[in-house]
Amino acid sequence: MAWKVSSAWTAVGVAGVAAVLLGLDAIPAAAQSAQTMTKEQAVQLVFKRFDADGDGNISNAEFMKVGDQDFKAFDANKDGSVSKAEFLDPKPRRLGKVSDSDLAQAKKIWARQFEILDTDKNGALSDAEHEKAGKRSFTHMDQNNDGEITMAEMTAAAR
Ligand SMILES: [Ca+2]
Numbered sequence: 001m002a003w004k005v006s007s008a009w010t011a012v013g014v015a016g017v018a019a020v021l022l023g024l025d026a027i028p029a030a031a032q033s034a035q036t037m038t039k040e041q042a043v044q045l046v047f048k049r050f051d052a053d054g055d056g057n058i059s060n061a062e063f064m065k066v067g068d069q070d071f072k073a074f075d076a077n078k079d080g081s082v083s084k085a086e087f088l089d090p091k092p093r094r095l096g097k098v099s100d101s102d103l104a105q106a107k108k109i110w111a112r113q114f115e116i117l118d119t120d121k122n123g124a125l126s127d128a129e130h131e132k133a134g135k136r137s138f139t140h141m142d143q144n145n146d147g148e149i150t151m152a153e154m155t156a157a158a159r
Pocket residue numbers: 051052053054055056057058059062
């Protein structure tokens with residue numbers, strides 16, 4: 001199956017933890033049809049972003065670090081939490097050129113992600129909520145529980 005992805009696709013991964021948590025198939029829907037790649041190629045791009053030392057495994061520390069960067073990027077007013085408006089802002093996601101309809105579709109997906117991440121339903125993501133989602137996401141992908149996520153594990157999770 002070919003996935004439609006924009007050239008700035010990796011940047012969509014600024015949603016990092018959130019996107020991965022909900023399955024990577026939520027991401028291409030947000031992208032324009034500038035480029036087409038297979039799911040494996042798409043996963044590889046995301047994987048590379050997390051695997052900072054390039055050893056072919058994503059450690060928990062590597063995973064949480066990207067999540068932390070994403071959280072900071074979203075928190076535009078630096079008040080320590082991510083509001084819905086901040087989460088729906090395409091700017092920190094560096095999407096590049098996206099059509100209005102693609103953006104509208106993406107915003108629907110992000111809004112759904114936000115509802116899931118905002119576990120206490122107060123309309124803002126706290127650092128704790130974000131971290132908890134990250135841990136859940138990591139545990140979900142680390143299928144053999146060895147504390148590392150491999151390319152194969154991430155591919156299997158992206159369904
Ligand atoms: Ca690594």
